[in-house]
């Protein structure tokens with residue numbers, strides 16, 4: 001399948017989600033692999049994520065991708081900022097020539113409910129009451145995905161999800177989520193999006 005979801009975020013930022021139905025060779029011919037991935041499906045996910053970068057911006061310079069010690073991929077000259085995520089048969093990417101970006105895609109799984117006390121503060125569980133004791137899987141996954149997107153936007157690792165990424169409800173009409181990232185003092189706006197079987201969240205700032 002070609003791209004499953006695509007969205008121009010602003011003049012300099014594009015986002016795409018790919019539903020992976022192609023064999024590895026489809027991607028392999030077009031994209032360089034940037035790390036050894038032994039598991040075949042994980043390898044296809046990795047390649048599909050890279051594939052999306054040039055799909056979104058045809059002049060994206062694959063050959064200039066470096067991978068930091070934190071495992072964040074980046075371009076030395078910062079011609080583009082980009083972020084990649086994959087889960088199951090989905091790969092997502094966001095690319096911007098101007099802003100720092102972060103993206104995460106998740107398939108809701110009950111383990112996120114079991115872990116919610118580790119990544120959500122009491123305040124967050126109250127603010128998003130569906131993520132609290134009763135445990136709404138969709139809400140908990142959305143909040144997890146938002147925090148992963150912030151983690152990637154930051155890119156330097158070493159983030160305490162519960163303390164340093166503080167989420168609160170944002171614009172009700174736009175269905176955004178606000179974030180106070182205490183590590184840098186940034187106020188960020190997260191954009192969550194639910195599809196049939198996946199949850200997506202992105203941040204641009």
Ligand SMILES: CC(C)(COP(=O)(O)OP(=O)(O)OC[C@H]1O[C@@H](n2cnc3c(N)ncnc32)[C@H](O)[C@@H]1OP(=O)(O)O)[C@@H](O)C(=O)NCCC(=O)NCCS
Nearest residue numbers: 046049070071072073084085086118119151152155157161
């Ligand atoms: C790095 C991390 C965000 C990846 O998330 P994941 O759900 O395993 O995998 P995803 O498919 O969403 O993302 C993987 C992609 O993120 C990117 N990535 C990896 N490390 C990154 C980093 N430090 N910063 C930004 N992007 C990163 C890469 O593009 C990678 O894909 P690729 O290697 O194929 O290019 C995750 O493993 C992680 O470390 N999370 C933080 C864990 C944590 O601190 N938890 C505490 C909460 S209790």
